[in-house]
Amino acid sequence: HGIKLQNVMGSLKFTWGNILKKSGSIMIGTSPDYDMALYTLCFLFRRGNQQCQVELDGCPISITSYDFTWNNKVHIGTIYPTAGPPSPQCGRQQ
Numbered sequence: 001h002g003i004k005l006q007n008v009m010g011s012l013k014f015t016w017g018n019i020l021k022k023s024g025s026i027m028i029g030t031s032p033d034y035d036m037a038l039y040t041l042c043f044l045f046r047r048g049n050q051q052c053q054v055e056l057d058g059c060p061i062s063i064t065s066y067d068f069t070w071n072n073k074v075h076i077g078t079i080y081p082t083a084g085p086p087s088p089q090c091g092r093q094q
Contacts, residue, residue, distance in 0.1 A: 008056040008090070009081055025081050027056065039063065039079040053084070060084025 042052035042063040052063035065079040
């Protein structure tokens with residue numbers, strides 16, 4: 001079960017080690033290198049309440065990231081994409 005945003009992002013639920021992840025999201029058609037670079041930049045410059053606003057193939061996407069501190073060092077807690085509003089170039093599909 002999931003929602004697809006054109007051919008650039010998907011939202012899905014899955015089970016990992018007998019634990020249900022109710023909502024997860026992935027970007028479609030991008031390389032792992034691109035994802036890591038984008039997520040790193042968003043983490044460094046837009047942590048917490050500020051989201052990174054990006055556009056992929058005309059589709060608006062927000063990247064959210066949160067940190068945590070452990071042993072006096074800042075670490076990535078989570079980073080994930082969410083779909084922006086539908087646009088003429090980009091619509092949601094079930």
